[in-house]
Amino acid sequence: MSLQEWFVSSLTPPRFIGSANYSKILFGDPRFREAVARTVYFTVLAVAAETILGLAMALLFNREFWGRGVLRTLAILPMVATPTAIGLVFVMMYHPTLGVANYLLSVVGLSPFRWTYSSQTALYALALVDVWQWTPLIMLIALAGLASLPREPYEAAHIDGASTLAAFWHITLPLLRPALVVAVLFRAIDALKTFDIIFIMTQGGPANSSETVNILLFNQAFSYFNLGYASSMAVALFAVVLGASLILIKVRRTASW
Amino acid sequence: MVRRGGVRRWLSTVGFYGLAVMFMLPTVFVFYWMITLSLKPQVEATAYPPSFVRFSVSMAGYREVFTKYPFLLYTWNSLVVAAGCTALGLAVGLPAAYSIARWRQQRLALAILVARIIPGIAYLIPWYIFFRRLRMVDTYGALILTHLIVGLPIIIWVMISFFEDVPADLEDAGLIDGCSYFGVFWRVALPLVKPGIVATAILSFVFSWNNFLFSVILAGRETRTLPIAVYTMISYEEINWGTLAAAATLITLPVLLVALVAQRHIVTGLTFGAVKQ
Numbered sequence: 001m002s003l004q005e006w007f008v009s010s011l012t013p014p015r016f017i018g019s020a021n022y023s024k025i026l027f028g029d030p031r032f033r034e035a036v037a038r039t040v041y042f043t044v045l046a047v048a049a050e051t052i053l054g055l056a057m058a059l060l061f062n063r064e065f066w067g068r069g070v071l072r073t074l075a076i077l078p079m080v081a082t083p084t085a086i087g088l089v090f091v092m093m094y095h096p097t098l099g100v101a102n103y104l105l106s107v108v109g110l111s112p113f114r115w116t117y118s119s120q121t122a123l124y125a126l127a128l129v130d131v132w133q134w135t136p137l138i139m140l141i142a143l144a145g146l147a148s149l150p151r152e153p154y155e156a157a158h159i160d161g162a163s164t165l166a167a168f169w170h171i172t173l174p175l176l177r178p179a180l181v182v183a184v185l186f187r188a189i190d191a192l193k194t195f196d197i198i199f200i201m202t203q204g205g206p207a208n209s210s211e212t213v214n215i216l217l218f219n220q221a222f223s224y225f226n227l228g229y230a231s232s233m234a235v236a237l238f239a240v241v242l243g244a245s246l247i248l249i250k251v252r253r254t255a256s257w
Numbered sequence: 258m259v260r261r262g263g264v265r266r267w268l269s270t271v272g273f274y275g276l277a278v279m280f281m282l283p284t285v286f287v288f289y290w291m292i293t294l295s296l297k298p299q300v301e302a303t304a305y306p307p308s309f310v311r312f313s314v315s316m317a318g319y320r321e322v323f324t325k326y327p328f329l330l331y332t333w334n335s336l337v338v339a340a341g342c343t344a345l346g347l348a349v350g351l352p353a354a355y356s357i358a359r360w361r362q363q364r365l366a367l368a369i370l371v372a373r374i375i376p377g378i379a380y381l382i383p384w385y386i387f388f389r390r391l392r393m394v395d396t397y398g399a400l401i402l403t404h405l406i407v408g409l410p411i412i413i414w415v416m417i418s419f420f421e422d423v424p425a426d427l428e429d430a431g432l433i434d435g436c437s438y439f440g441v442f443w444r445v446a447l448p449l450v451k452p453g454i455v456a457t458a459i460l461s462f463v464f465s466w467n468n469f470l471f472s473v474i475l476a477g478r479e480t481r482t483l484p485i486a487v488y489t490m491i492s493y494e495e496i497n498w499g500t501l502a503a504a505a506t507l508i509t510l511p512v513l514l515v516a517l518v519a520q521r522h523i524v525t526g527l528t529f530g531a532v533k534q
Contacts, residue, residue: 057280065273073520074284079527080516081288082467084484085505088491089291092498100290100307132283140524193376196469200488214378221382222474234379245374 021232031208032216032233036240039212042123043191043244046130051184053131054138055176059168061139062146075136083133087200090129091116094201116202119209126210129197134190138183145179146172185248192241213237291509294502295319302498318503325500328507331486337397338472338482339465342404346412346461347454349405354416355442359428366417373410377470380406385474395477403471408461415460415526419453420446456526459519463512483508 061071078086093101094115102112115125153171162170195214198204204211204219213233221230294302298315301308322328357365384403385394393399423446431441447454469484476485487504516523 053280060273060276060280065277067277069520071277071281072524073517074281076516076520076523076527077288077513078284080463080467080512080523082484082505082508082512084467084469084487085291085508086287088487088501088505089287089294091491092294092501093287093290098303098305098307103306132287136284137527140527189374193378195378196467196484199469200491214376217378218381218470221385227382227386231382234376234382237376238379241374241376242371 021229022236024229024232031211032213032236034208035211035213035216036236038123038210039192039214039237039240042127042130042194042212043188045124046127046134046191047184047187049127049131050135050138050187051180053135054183055142055180057135057139058142058146059172062143072140075140078133079137081133083196084200086133087129087197090125090197091201094125116210117206119205119207122202122206122210126194126198126201129201130191130194134187138180138187141179141183142176145176149175181248185245188244188248189241192237192244213240288509288513291502291505294498295506297499299497299499302502315499318497318499318501319507321497321500322503322507326486326490328486328504331481331483332507334397334476334480335466335482338400338404338480339462341397341401342408342465343458343461345401346405346408347458350409350412350457351416351447351454352442354413355420355446357413358417358420358423359425366414369410369413372406373414377407381471381474384471388475394475395480397480399475400472400480400482403475404465404468406471407464407468411464411526412457412461415457416450416453419450423449452522452525455519456522459515459522460526463515463523466512 061068093099094117096102096112096114096117099115101115105112113121113125116122149172153175154167157167157171193214194212195218198210198212198215199218202210204215214237217230217233217237220226220233293309293312295318296314296316297308297312298317301312302318353365356362357369380403384399388394388399427449428441428445431445432438436444466482467484468482469488472482472485473488476482481489487501487508490501490504
C-alpha cells in the first residue's frame with residue numbers, strides 16, 4: 001500500500017507509484033521531518049524525566065514504612081486511568097486564564113505559562129502529562145529491582161569505607177541496570193507511539209507545534225484520506241520505533257559493566 | 258545522647274513523609290481536581306481563583322451527561338467490547354503462551370514482541386480498508402478484533418513467564434498418568450497460573466476500555482465507546498467544565514475501582530516482563 005497513490009475519496013483506483021511516497025517523506029516533506037524530530041524530542045524528554053524521577057522515588061520508598069500499600073495503589077492509578085479523560089482534565093487545568101495550573105504557579109510566585117495554548121510550550125506541557133502518567137511505572141519496576149538486590153556487596157562496601165553515594169553509583173546502579181533498561185525500553189516504545197493525549201489536548205497544534213508523526217499520519221489517512229502516503233509514513237514510524245528498540249537492546253547487551 | 262538520636266530519627270521520619278507527600282501530591286491532585294470539578298456548579302467550576310475545598314455541590318454535570326447524551330449506551334458498548342476482547346484474548350492467548358513456554362518457541366515469542374512494538378496507528382489503515390470492505394465498520398466485532406491487537410500480545414507475553422514457572426515434572430506426571438496434552442494444560446498448568454490469568458485479564462480489559470485510536474475510526478453511532486463519546490463532547494461543550502469533568506470521572510471511575518480492588522495483580526502484570534529476566 002505504501003507504494004501506491006491511493007485516495008479513498010477519489011474515483012480513481014489505487015495506482016502503483018513505486019517508491020515515490022518514500023522519496024517524498026525522506027526528501028520532499030519538511031513537515032514530516034519536523035514531526036519525526038518532535039516525536040523523538042518528546043520521547044527523550046518524557047522518558048528521561050520519568051527515569052530520573054522514578055528512580056529517585058524508588059530509592060526513597062525502598063524501605064519499610066507505614067503506608068506502603070497506599071503508595072502502591074496511588075502509583076497505579078495514573079497508569080490505568082483512561083488517557084482520554086486525563087487529557088481532558090489537563091486541558092481544563094492548563095487553561096491560561098481560568099486553569100488551576102496557572103493559579104498554583106501564581107501562589108508560589110511564578111509567572112503564568114500558556115501551556116498547551118502556546119506553540120512554544122505545547123510539547124513540554126504534553127510531555128508533562130506523560131511524565132505524570134508513567135513515572136510510577138519506572139518507580140514500581142525500580143522498586144521491584146531494588147527489593148531483589150543482594151545485601152553482601154553493601155556490607156563489603158561499608159567495611160571498605162565507601163560512602164552512600166559511591167555505593168549507589170558502583171553497586172546499586174549496575175545491579176539495577178537490567179530491570180531499568182527494560183523499563184526504559186518499553187516506556188520509550190510507548191512514548192514514541194503517544195497519540196491519545198496529544199490528539200485530545202492539542203490535535204497537533206497550535207501551529208503544528210505538537211504535531212508528532214502519529215498525529216500527522218492520522219490526519220493524512222483519515223482527514224485527507226491519503227492512504228498510500230500515510231502508509232509509507234506508518235512504515236517509517238515503525239522503522240523508527242524498531243530502530244530505537246534495537247539500539248536500546250544493544251546498549252543493554254554490550255555495556256554491561 | 259539518646260535524646261539527640263531520637264530527635265534525629267524523628268526529623269528523618271518527618272523529612273521522609275514530607276518528601277513522600279511531595280512526590281505523590283500531583284498524582285492525587287489531578288484526580289481530586291477532576292472529581293471536585295465534576296461536582297461544582299457551572300459558575301464555580303470556571304471561577305478564578307478556583308476554590309479547592311469549599312464549594313457548593315451540584316449534580317448538574319452528571320445530570321447533563323445522562324440526559325443530553327446516550328451515556329448508558331456508550332458505557333454498555335465499552336463494557337461489551339472490553340469483555341469480549343478479554344474473553345477472546347484469553348481463549349487464544351493462554352494456549353498460545355502455554356505452547357510457546359512449554360516447547361520453547363523463541364521465534365514465536367519474538368513475533369509477539371514485534372506485535373507489541375508496532376505502532377497501533379500502523380495497523381489502523383489496513384484495518385480500516387479491511388473492515389470497510391467487509392461492511393463491518395460500526396460493529397462490535399470490528400472493535401473487539403482490533404482491540405485484541407493491543408491486548409493479545411500483553412496476555413501472551415506475560416503468560417509465557419508464568420507458564421515457564423510451572424514445573425515440567427508435574428506435567429510429565431500428568432501425561433504418564435494418561436492425561437492428554439490438552440488435559441495437562443487444562444487441569445495442571447492453568448490452575449497453577451491463576452494469578453497470572455487474573456493479572457492479564459484485568460490489564461487487557463483496562464487497555465480495551467481506554468482504547469481511543471481504534472475506536473475513533475472504527476466505531477460508529479451505534480457502537481461508540483466512552484473515550485470517543487468524551488472526545489465528541491469536547492467540541493460541543495468547550496466551556497461547560499462541570500459536564501466535561503463529570504464525563505471524565507464516569508469513564509475513569511470503573512478502571513480506578515478495578516485498580517483498587519486488584520492492585521496487586523495489576524502491579525504484577527505491568528512490571529512482570531521487566532523484573533523477571
